[in-house]
Every structure is written in structure tokens, then in C-alpha cells.
Amino acid sequence: MNISLEKVSNVSAVLTVNMEKADYEENLKKALKTLSQKAQMPGFRPGKVPMGLIKKMYGGQAKAEEVNKLLNDKLFEYINENKINMLGEPLSNEKQQPQDIESQDDFEFIFDIALAPEFSVEATAEDQVDYYDIEVSEEQIDEQVKAIANRAGQPQPVESYEDRDILRGILAELDENGQPVENGIQVDNASLMPAYFKNDEQKKIFENAKKNEVLVFNVSSAYENNETEIASLLKIKKEEAAQHTGDFSFQVEEISRFVPAEMNQELFDQVFGEGTVKSVDEFRAKVKDNIGIQHTADSDYKFLLDVRAHFDQKVGDLQFPDDLLKRIMKANNKDKDEKFVEDNYAKSIEELKWHLIKEQLVKANNIKVDDSDLKAQAIQATRYQFAQYGLNNIPDEYLEQYASEMLKKKEQVNALLERCIDMKLTEALKGIVTLNHKNISVEDFRKMFN
8 A cells, every 4th residue: 555645735735545456355355254154145054155145245345344444544544653743634635536446446545634834832931921819808708608508507487577588378369358269279388488579569568477477468469460470379370370360368377587507516517527627717717728729720720811822922823724624624514504614713723723732832741641630630520519519528439429420421521631631731831931920809800701
């Protein structure tokens, strides 16, 4: 087999593969022999079908498969061995002649190859990049402590209603005389949250309501004729809501108030593990540390964005084989039209340029990711997901179980791999480039992403 590469420009080439019968003949014979051993045909014992009949029935298909397999193997072997920095996949050249598998013994395949632009980039101390140190304010600590207490809180029964309490009781439809409607609507154990009424006058009816008190209000007015909310409360179809616009009585049987957890040892142990913190001050300090860890992750994310912008400018404009890359983009999005390619091509080139820059930075810093890195990242991602719900003390075995499930999904593994590379690259570059440290409030930091 003969493979040759001819450069058309600095970023494109034509790759020609000439394949002769001798290149694939031996593999074809083995494939046909395997088929003959498995073939079953009336009049012949299993594995005894004549080779001539096997060739007649399956020869063309087997030949096509062997030629295609050999072509792919040798094509990418050539590209790897010759260190050709190819972008995308090889595309059939316009000069490619149809190949007749049945009648031809020798074949010629011609491909267009998109080549990556040649450039060199290196990170040094002369590269200056901003690094934002996000301050942890007392207000943030207060908010986080309050959020933790709320998540660990419990509803408790009370005797008198206050705003945002939940009322439960018997809801009954009344007639114009204030009497229960015969065969009218009655909902036992109905739940009300007057704080969410749309009408303020209806809200006032429930102010300071007591257990066992009977109150009269208008459901339609309370919800401003919102059929969905009315139907949900009255346990009827939405289409029937307009038929029940009169007053309803509500007998209060239970008042429930959500009470945040107390700042005590039980909460400290629940959040951070038994005996980890033993006072409110230690609890707040631990919360501050956790906020700081998240801020560092946010600062690193912004740093990598600024690194990208810095090296993008440092490298400058690069030449790309636009026509070829557009053809590749179209081939990869067969269900899209030409407008899709035109609308998204510029953005794809931005991403491709950064990919090539990052590739060099990763290689220069000898960054590698192994299975242990992926597992650690999966556990960290799982821990963060639990922490969002205030669960900071999840046993390691549960974290590992969730992480193992995550690592079974290819898309999630790819995302974890990219995250590992980004984190390692960030740490490496923070130790190489000159960091312009800037203190910033979390509010001002967030504004940079608006």
C-alpha cells in the first residue's frame, strides 16, 4: 500500500492512498473462511457450504468491509506516525473517482486534510494575568448560616397564625345566606397559605387566626380568579372553577409554622460531623472557610477565562482552512442547513483556536489525567451537589457510590476529564505567570459576568 501527502497550503493537504489486491487479499480469505464455517444453507451441512457459493453470496460485502477496514487503519496509522496535526476528519476529494468494489482489485482513495496552523506559545513570568481574590463578607456568612438553619428546620404546630404559616382545616362552600351549600364542595384537611393570596383584603381575614376558629373568605377573590390555583385548592377540574365564585368557610384545625434549626451542637454535628465544631463562632468560621473554597473555585474559573484572552491576544491571528472546516462542520451536522454553518463558524474557530493553545500549554506543563483523578473529581462534584442542599457530612461510601454511577456515563466522564485538565492547568499557570492580585467583593465579581 502506498500513501502520500501533498501540501496544498500551510493549512491543507491532499492525502492519496493506493491499495492493491495483495494488501487486503489475505484478510479477505480469512473473512470468507470464517463466513463459510458459520454459513447455513439448505442442502449443505453446517460449515460445508462450497467456497465458490460463499464468494458469490458474500464476497462483495466481505471485500468492501476488508478494504474499508484496511483503509481506515492505515490512513490513521500514517497520520499518527507522521505526526500530522489534522483538524477534524479526512474528506473525500472532488477528484475522487467512484470505486467499484465488485470489479476492481486495486483502489485509489483521495482525501482532503485540514491541517492545524503552526505556531508556538509558552507561559512565562512575563505573562501578567489578573487574579481576583473574592472577599468573604459577614453578610455572606449570615446568609449562609441562615440558609443552613432553614434547611435543617422543621414545621412546628402553633396556636395563632402569623405570616407564611400553613393552615389546615375544613373548607366548605357557602350559599348567599352564609349556610353550607347542599351537596356543595367540602374539602377535609385543606391547606392554605394566606401569604400567597393575591388579594390583600382576603389576607387580612386570616390575621391572628386561632385554632378551631371558623373564618369566611372568597376563594375567587383570594386568587384573583386564577383557575389553576382555585381548582387545586377545591380539588375540582380547572373548567369548573368559574362555577364556584361564592364564599367559603374555613375551620382552622391546625396551624403549622416552619421554624429554623437552633444554633446548637446537634446542628453543628449534623452539618460538619460530630465534634468538628463546638461553638457558634467555630461554626461561622467553618462556614466562612467553605465560602472561601467556593470563592477560590470561582476565582480560578475567571483566571482561566483571562488566561484564554491573554494568550489569544499573544498568539494573534491564525490561518485556518476555512472552506475545509466548513465542509467538516456541515458533514458533522447533516441535519442542519448552510445557514447553521455560517452562523456558528466564527464561534467554532474561537473554540478551536483556544483548544490548540490549551493543547500546547497542557503538553508543556506535562499535565496528565488518570483514573484516580477522574474518581476524585467525580467525588468532589458529588460532594458539591449535596452541599448545595446543606448536606456537608455525607459518608465517603455514599459519595463513592454516586461517583461510580457518574463514571459509567460517557458524557459525564468527558466533562470530568475536561474539568480535571482545566484545574491542573490553572494550578500550573498560577505558579508560572505573574498574578495581578485584586481584592473584590462578591457583588462586584458577579457584575463581571453580567
